[in-house]
Amino acid sequence: MEDFKQLAEIDGIMIEGKLSKADDTNSRFRFTSGGVSMELTRDLLYQVIMLYGLPKQKEDMVVISNKKMRTVRRQLNIKAKKDIKEGEIITVEIDFPVEESIADKIESFKVSK
Numbered sequence: 001m002e003d004f005k006q007l008a009e010i011d012g013i014m015i016e017g018k019l020s021k022a023d024d025t026n027s028r029f030r031f032t033s034g035g036v037s038m039e040l041t042r043d044l045l046y047q048v049i050m051l052y053g054l055p056k057q058k059e060d061m062v063v064i065s066n067k068k069m070r071t072v073r074r075q076l077n078i079k080a081k082k083d084i085k086e087g088e089i090i091t092v093e094i095d096f097p098v099e100e101s102i103a104d105k106i107e108s109f110k111v112s113k
Contacts, residue, residue, distance in 0.1 A: 004030050068100040072107070 004016035007026070013033045017026030030039045040048070050058055078090040098106065 069097045070100050070103040071095050072098050072103050 004018050006014060007017045007029075008015045013031055016030040016032070018028040018030070018039075019025070020027035026042060028039055028041050029045055030037055032038075046061075049061060053061070073093055073095050076092045076094060078092065080086065080088050080090060084090075
């Protein structure tokens with residue numbers, strides 16, 4: 001029998017978690033009530049909650065940050081080794097969101113060539 005650790009007992013339902021050897025998180029859960037057990041993976045449990053939960057419950061499950069964000073554009077230079085002229089440099093510009101306080105630090109950092 002697999003090792004599950006009891007996490008809680010709510011309204012006569014015992015909830016147990018199975019630890020993943022890879023990252024020490026509960027990868028599966030077992031719910032037992034009245035001698036009947038059911039196992040769910042973490043992903044399936046989350047899907048069930050998001051499918052059948054009330055709007056307020058769903059909102060409480062999603063983490064929302066109130067931090068000011070800004071888009072920062074950076075240029076990447078990639079030196080190819082195959083499939084194009086060897087030594088040719090490919091320039092790619094990428095945009096990514098960062099917190100405003102971090103964006104200020106990034107903008108102030110200049111690389112001299």
